[in-house]
Amino acid sequence: MRGYQFTGFNPDEQGKSRFDQLLNIFLQLLTYTSGDVSEALKWLNELDKQYSLTDDGYAMGDFIDDLKNKGYISDDQQTGEIRITPKTEQGIRKKSLEEIFGKLKKSKQGDHRSFKPGQGDEQNAETRQFQFGDMLEQIDFTESIRNAQINHGIESFRMQEDDLAIRETDYKAQTSTVLMIDISHSMILYGEDRITPAKKVAMALSELIKTRYPKDTLDIVVFGNDAWPIEVKDLPYLQVGPYHTNTVAGLELAMDILRRRKNPNKQIFMITDGKPTCLKIGKRYYKNSFGLDRKVVNRCMNLAAQCKKLKIPITTFMIATDPYLQQFVQEFTEMNQGKAFFASLDKLGAFIFRDFESGKRKTVF
Template structure:
């Protein structure tokens, strides 16, 4: 055991942590979906907030806030004129040192040199160019001027190749020759790739020879191109962010420095190749840098490159463009900007999106995210659990009628088998009957049985019901905030029948200007109808046909509405709307109510509004049919409907 050490795990998420339960994520989405949100929008909202039950994991909104905070810090860190300021300071220092050397000399030559120094242009680049051929008398001034040139070489190259400033820290002519050879080989490799002649072996040979200049350690040519192109684009934006005078002065310094280093042609060739390969980058545009600290060219480009990363991250983390997915977020950019923990947070969010699809809760159809039947069943079960959680404990249970007969739970008793019985066979009693009758086991252990020996196990009888839930789809349901509870109620009832009463035949009917049968899988994503009309007449017609198809089933009809009937179906099959309701609409609707009464179907109405005309109508329905009227609050609708359904099942 001496070879092992145990301690806290730091590199990424806990590998022993239990997997995240995606059902909890689906339940979180379900509330938004049932309120009218699309699956895509509800998933996006979930990913923005973060994962329920995982407080240590950040959502997209928190990552976005971190990105914006980091961008503010960068902009406030410094300004872009550091190289110009330092170059000007070194130039002034060199000229001052030269004047100090010339001042004691009374000769005419000294006066001529002073006059030449007086004529040096104010522009830094022009001044450096003019003094390039000047023969310095002061050794200190000559060293300062060489320091200035060396600074410009290192800053200019560092603005295009990260880390070049450190690589050229020691003034070494051989180092500059290696830079020139590297750029020539790089341009040749890009040319071969453009012609389709590049191979991975070419890239490996290039990195073996020139890898010292690329601390990022790219894995292939495309990654190298991406690194260089993003840096070149940042250098262009740095120039664009300066004033016209500063831009012209710095560009002159860059051109002059590259020309003196023998790199001007190679750098121009490289810039054209990079732009041709990555025109999608932000090559133009200005950035605001408001800090007090002057930044050198390399540091300024570093800051602008990071700002460009943050801008792209802000857009991808926002996920507010068509077809947005978490796969669009650049993991490498997240790591560079926010560190490893942010990568782990992003991975957790991606896992939820992926698991919801892989575990069969979500599917993409023609670029659109949809709930699967499995997800709808889950939402229904969740809605049902919430309903039962609000019911009194004494009212929970199956509430079945206990009557020996058809299929159901075993009662513990048995009876002789009769032709047509479908109950399970009581094997023990059957064999005992055979042995008692004299059909003892033979030598092979077999018992001779007759028809009279067979017995079946008695079961509790469960009455079969034909259930119709009529749900108002009119726009007023959305306006009153009752639309989501109505959908939750429909899903809960569907789940209850499927799980507790599978022998029942349930049909959910939505009605507005027309009525239609709603399939379970479309319930969750169902939207209200922005049309005029509450056609309860048509809904009752469809419900009546469902009851007629199951004449031996007990009829259960439940109506959820917030308005009186304002439409009916004409003989030609078209809907007729009129408000206040026409006499014909009310008469046709009540005629269907009377038909329900003759079918022995009780209509229980759940009234979600208190309009006087609606109350008069439902009171008339109750008088004609004998059903009951409920006026629940929206948040207790599911409790009322499920309780009434169970009461009706117990009564039968």
Template structure:
């Protein structure tokens, strides 16, 4: 027989006896006090190879929608019944969420629907409000009534100068009470009642969310992201006439759509570019009606800015140029009547000094807090500010 053919056959037999593990590895390191015979070693290598194949299969399942393609029986054999049940429940959960209209499976990728976004926002909002005492927050209702657009389902006698939104039912009832039953019903000026309306105000808000890499440290990013989702839910449900924009910023600043919030993550880049964030927020608020404010959530000094050529530059420690450019933007905000309220996480001495200087220039407010209490500060301040705005009009 041909020697080359015999060598190939020998290689195939050896491969069957010593199965190679997946992922391109050529062997495994074994440890332990108990020695293994050849058969046990071959069985262990086969199991390790299957585990590698399982790992590769799980990595290919980029989202829960693809978990149904994983071999549940193989998972049960290798990892046990508990792991198989957990994987199966996760795959079933995807189907339940899709049937409920909370997510869509678009080309193998899960996307949150508008209904799902509202559910996430409402849950985040409910969680934050539950942490607050009722006497501290209350319902934040504005008792003042005036010229507006929202009916209060109440009425009042007409007075000269009132908008003539006639409450016909109350008016006719007054006339009947005055003259008695019978037709025709004759109206007198004192019979007229008009609908009361709530005094509605409008505000325009830009939320600046720090996405720099430092936000990952000390678990700051998730609470900040939850605040952004809760703010969107609060404004869209309670203040639908308000304008809200959310801007993420790290080395540069860029707008975030509401439907992107559940999936948004921190940037794997260094830099806290307040200069660019303030400039972009100012442009978005240009021409907007009502009270204008910027809410900034950050944990770092301005370590980045945009050069005259339009490129971002990062330096650490921060340089004075980055601070000065950010301060110039704060001055522009102040000149255009835009209030800057800063919520700073775990501030050090230099960051506190910079933020306090911004607050002094802008006459806004600065809050130094932690990730645990961030949501309390932001939501309470926003609602109190809306109440002050309504009273001033």
């Protein structure tokens, strides 16, 4: 006789099919395995053995078949390797967004509102007299004709500059953000996985901007010995390498990207767990992992000062508690007049979300 099996009550799982419940776990595992489907399924099998995630009615083979039929995974025709599809990549981003930021409704308009009028795309009820430099499309012709009739009469109708009325628009602050992610070897040292929370934050932030702030831009830069940009779709596959920390290269690339952005508001978010230890001088790498090398630190400070002149605030999220590292971050922040957070791994997403949201309520000129 089969007995009863008791499990913990999870209100979020109620009403979900067995496939949806397993898919939720599968997407989480893909983040930890950097998009390796085979390893994620292997881990899922181990969890199934330990916690009985499936039963005779719906086994692991059924779940894999459903993943293929629903377009979440596909077989590479050349290598035979199982890969995730763009649908799964978007699912991982949405899962990260829900986990860190909560469910957000999709908006067709950028939602960075301020209390000052300016060039925008949403009209309000206020009008004012025409001034030199106003655009033709800003003229409220109904109100302008009404003014002309009042000022000159219907019989001798004419319109002059003093009759023109301008319809105000609500200013919306558009922001260009560069998110820098440290992928040096220290991000997985000492038995602590720091790269996975950083990836989750990046995926959640990208999905947040796409759904709630579609007029904003987000560029992602990773830095180790060198720095290079990556696409949002590449985030699930991001891995730590045997690199030192070339913060200078990351900042230089971030500044170069922001120079090409036309938005008036620009900012850099930097997630790192250690000190800068590397510079590239010509074709040669200058490295020093012992203490704070003044040659490297001074270059970082110079870039922080340049960003300040360009009105690009840098917000540093430091995943480290060493006092001398905190002192470096404080000096770096003071030089840029930005912000710094000494965030724990489980609070990293909340820190970045609050700072990103608060930054949208003000405009940097």
